[in-house]
Amino acid sequence: MLRNVVALVGQEVAAFELGVLAEVFGLDRTSQGLPGYEFAVAAATPGLVPTSSGFAVHVEHGLSRLEEADLIAVPAWTAAPVEAPREVVEALHRAVERGARVLSICSGAFLLAAAGLLDGRRAATHWRYAPVLAARHPAVQVDPDVLYVDDGCVVTSAGTAAAIDVCLHLVRQEHGAAVANAIARRMVVPAHRHGGQAQFIEPPSAAVVDDADSAMGDLLEWARRHLHEPLPVRRLAGRALMSERTFVRRFHECTGATPHRWLLEQRLLLAEQLLESSDLPVDQVAARVGMGSADTLRHHFARRRRTSPQAYRHSFRARADASGRVRTG
DSSP: OOOOEEEEEEESSSSHHHHHHHHSSOOOGGTOOOOOOEEEEEEESOOOEEBBBBBEEOOBBBBGGGGGGSSSEEOOOOOOOOOHHHHHHHHHHHHHTEEEEEEEGGGGHHHHHHHHTTTTTTTEOOTTTHHHHHHHHHHHHHHHHHSSSEETEEEOOOOOOHHHHHHHHHHHHHHHHHHHHHHHHHTTTTTTTTSSSBBBOOOOOOOTTTHHHHHHHHHHHHHTTTSSSOOHHHHHHHHTTSHHHHHHHHHHHHHHHHHHHHHHHHHHHHHHHHHHEEEEEEHHHHHHOOSSSHHHHHHHHHHHHOOOOOHHHHHHHHHHHHHOOOOOO
């Protein structure tokens, strides 16, 4: 259950990353039928903590507050080669041992790595810090390209906007796609960017960037409405009035993914929504999302979600029944 969230800050805190945590988990949306969380900010030494933006925040809680948390999120941490405070490391280990999850955003990965929580794990951080993290902690499999990595009890993400993506990912895991999408709409952000998407997307060259992005955005919306149909590159490129080669290049520039990978993720997202909100048999879900057969849907669910469609449906409904159904309108 994800109900109690604590942001753990050091001697300085990144204002935006802390703000994202507060926006997703600290804003009361229960009157809108959305889940609520107990949210707090904690530090080894409570009091005024400066931000990287020139102002300070008052931190009321000490490390004892971490003992109640279902999720401990580190919005950033120093990348300097300094030893992590022993009491902080011990508190993080106690949390993981009792079943809590730990999330790092941007340079927060340096704290988790120093605590040994990333040893043998694949991890994400801001691309600017990735070489330093890899060199300082060779036991960590640093992936400099992805938005976030979910490794069960430990989740790591890149910086800034990736913080929004990973927080919505955690909400989606706990409450389902409809709730995560509702929160995303209220935040006026994209409903979902998969963790494997590239951090840095090269912008299209030449003076037609705005027109190209607008045309591609229209095409993506059209494709989402036609996922049940075959959507080969030839058809998409023709609709975009581009050659296939130009289309594939522009598509990657705008989305950070190949057309095949993007379509697969969109189909899996739609399948999740149908599994959550309907009693359709798996073969009908597969047909609705353009997978063709239940076996194909099961194959991709196993590879990308590490579960089966039926197990996903059962798990989501068990969580929903335990916490009470929520309205998403």
